[in-house]
Amino acid sequence: xxxxVESGGGLVQPGRSLRLSCAASEFxxxxxxxxxxxxxxxxxxxxxxxxxxxxxxIAYADSVKGRFTISRDNAKNSLYxxxxxxxxxxxxxxxxxxxxxxxxxHDAFNVWGQGTMVTVSS
Amino acid sequence: xxxxxxxPDSLAVSLGERATINCKSxxxxxxxxDSKNYLAWFQQKPGQPPKLLFYWASTRESGVPGxxxxxGSGTDFTLxxxxxxxxxxxxxxxxxxxxxxxxxxxxxxLEIK
Numbered sequence: 001x002x003x004x005v006e007s008g009g010g011l012v013q014p015g016r017s018l019r020l021s022c023a024a025s026e027f028x029x030x031x032x033x034x035x036x037x038x039x040x041x042x043x044x045x046x047x048x049x050x051x052x053x054x055x056x057x058i059a060y061a062d063s064v065k066g067r068f069t070i071s072r073d074n075a076k077n078s079l080y081x082x083x084x085x086x087x088x089x090x091x092x093x094x095x096x097x098x099x100x101x102x103x104x105x106h107d108a109f110n111v112w113g114q115g116t117m118v119t120v121s122s
Numbered sequence: 123x124x125x126x127x128x129x130p131d132s133l134a135v136s137l138g139e140r141a142t143i144n145c146k147s148x149x150x151x152x153x154x155x156d157s158k159n160y161l162a163w164f165q166q167k168p169g170q171p172p173k174l175l176f177y178w179a180s181t182r183e184s185g186v187p188g189x190x191x192x193x194g195s196g197t198d199f200t201l202x203x204x205x206x207x208x209x210x211x212x213x214x215x216x217x218x219x220x221x222x223x224x225x226x227x228x229x230x231x232l233e234i235k
Contacts (some may be wrong), residue, residue, distance in 0.1 A: 108217070
């Protein structure tokens with residue numbers, strides 16, 4: 001069974017940095033695009049960033065552009081999100097997701113991790 | 123950015139009755155080259171990640187019960203549950219993956235009346 005497991009969340013002060021990881025198993029990691037989606041407590045879903053299978057296509061939500069950096073290491077079957085200059089409004093459960101329907105960047109996410117919680121507070 | 127607007131925000135339906143959720147995009151998500159609508163529907167239950175129900179607006183994901191039906195094209199889409207079951211209580215989201223950022227609707231909370 002295809003599995004994604006996020007880690008790296010925690011409590012961090014405003015202005016500080018955090019790096020999230022997403023480890024994948026049971027699928028050919030380097031065939032598929034990957035994305036980060038977040039959900040603030042009690043709120044809806046917000047797409048944060050996505051990266052194509054070969055890292056050539058990368059995009060960010062306006063709310064994180066210039067502060068967050070997405071990357072992947074296909075040799076380690078891992079996805080990352082480097083989050084700098086964190087703000088209170090970045091507090092959320094961060095999910096990684098992918099589509100195993102195709103390698104297309106523009107595809108629906110049929111596999112999700114359980115999420116890792118990031119809390120930005122002093 | 124493409125804005126996705128769902129209606130209603132919440133919905134209470136009796137068991138066995140039909141529930142319909144609407145999703146409207148601020149611009150078309152139909153790609154003329156492949157005639158596909160880049161629109162997905164998700165179900166999210168408390169404490170769980172979202173679950174994909176439909177992609178390409180109307181293609182049912184494997185394992186999704188047949189009482190879930192989705193359709194629409196261009197800018198207007200619907201998700202219908204033909205006969206509501208207890209396990210369908212959840213929040214439902216539409217999402218466009220036509221253009222980045224891949225925006226979600228605000229969600230529709232479905233409850234039992």
